[in-house]
Amino acid sequence: MTAHHVKGWRTFLLTIAIFVGMGFLLYPAGGAAFHARHSSSPPSLPVADLSSSPGPFEQSIASVQALVLDSHGAIYAGSFGHGIFRSVDRGSTWVRVGRGVTDPFILSLSSTKDGAVYAGTFRGGVFRSRDDGHSWQPVSAGLKQLEVKALLAVDQELFAGTGDGVYRLRQSDDHWISVTPGLDDILVHAIARSADGTLFAGTSGKGLFRFSPRSSGWVRMHHGLKDHEGMIENFIRVLVIDQDQNIVAGTFDGGVFRSADGGMTWRPISRALPNDSIRGIVSSDRTLVVATGNGIFKTMDQGKQWIPVNKGLTNQAIQVLIGSKDTGLYAGTSAGVFRSDDGSSWIAVNEGLEAGVAPPPFLFR
Numbered sequence: 067m068t069a070h071h072v073k074g075w076r077t078f079l080l081t082i083a084i085f086v087g088m089g090f091l092l093y094p095a096g097g098a099a100f101h102a103r104h105s106s107s108p109p110s111l112p113v114a115d116l117s118s119s120p121g122p123f124e125q126s127i128a129s130v131q132a133l134v135l136d137s138h139g140a141i142y143a144g145s146f147g148h149g150i151f152r153s154v155d156r157g158s159t160w161v162r163v164g165r166g167v168t169d170p171f172i173l174s175l176s177s178t179k180d181g182a183v184y185a186g187t188f189r190g191g192v193f194r195s196r197d198d199g200h201s202w203q204p205v206s207a208g209l210k211q212l213e214v215k216a217l218l219a220v221d222q223e224l225f226a227g228t229g230d231g232v233y234r235l236r237q238s239d240d241h242w243i244s245v246t247p248g249l250d251d252i253l254v255h256a257i258a259r260s261a262d263g264t265l266f267a268g269t270s271g272k273g274l275f276r277f278s279p280r281s282s283g284w285v286r287m288h289h290g291l292k293d294h295e296g297m298i299e300n301f302i303r304v305l306v307i308d309q310d311q312n313i314v315a316g317t318f319d320g321g322v323f324r325s326a327d328g329g330m331t332w333r334p335i336s337r338a339l340p341n342d343s344i345r346g347i348v349s350s351d352r353t354l355v356v357a358t359g360n361g362i363f364k365t366m367d368q369g370k371q372w373i374p375v376n377k378g379l380t381n382q383a384i385q386v387l388i389g390s391k392d393t394g395l396y397a398g399t400s401a402g403v404f405r406s407d408d409g410s411s412w413i414a415v416n417e418g419l420e421a422g423v424a425p426p427p428f429l430f431r
Contacts, residue, residue, distance in 0.1 A: 147424025
């Protein structure tokens, strides 16, 4: 059996195993509806590396799925089951915030230049805070699906990636409107926007879509992201546009790809990367830092060599990675948050993130 077939079967079996398990876990009484909606995609829930995580009844530190730095330097952590936490000392101490957020399962966070912070949830839509996280108000009018996997703030504009495509928040009346037709009933995991205003959407099962201001709707990038084994990767988890307007895409199980021509063609750059499950990407100068399902790695030569940067990272089941050369790096894991000031070593910054056992998602109302 060729490597192509081995990888194909491995991806298929992993997807089916997790997929079916999540279907019964989250929709015990509605499995048919779950499979009808998600039959062509892997689970929309974050998937942690359970082999390196404590059991569900042992976890004492919140699993952090989303992180954002606001315009004042405060950092927010969105947990899966314990709501939102805030730190004003670079993560050294955390305080639980989020009064008014009715869904404690946080999937995404973003902050606009005016200081507002937005949280996207598993099935409660979007919430906004204008008072440093102390209180939150629902901002979900117009959303067809309330599962919000991605939030992107560009200047004062806010975009949301949902189970029904990409929406833009109309500031005049806090109403979400569909950006453009073409992504109906498609789960969007990642959004990026280039300097010329072109939007890119990474989807679950349908690959990458592009919408330019001059086009009439979303256009699927049919050339696809083809890996070293000739397989097309259609499950996109992360999208980043670097300082040179190159697009970098991270996939569920196919590594990292790079496009230098606005998404028309792609080149795989992660053949030397030990893990292909991409959870986060940070681009700074000529360095690319990538978080995977088993640790964090960086490359300074466009993927020819990947260097592990895991010193002090006692939990390598990464869920999210943010930061820059100026602010330092922050990694959200299945056991709290780690910070790196030098890009090579990490310290745990979890005081105040102790949260006990999260409520099961299917019991949440």
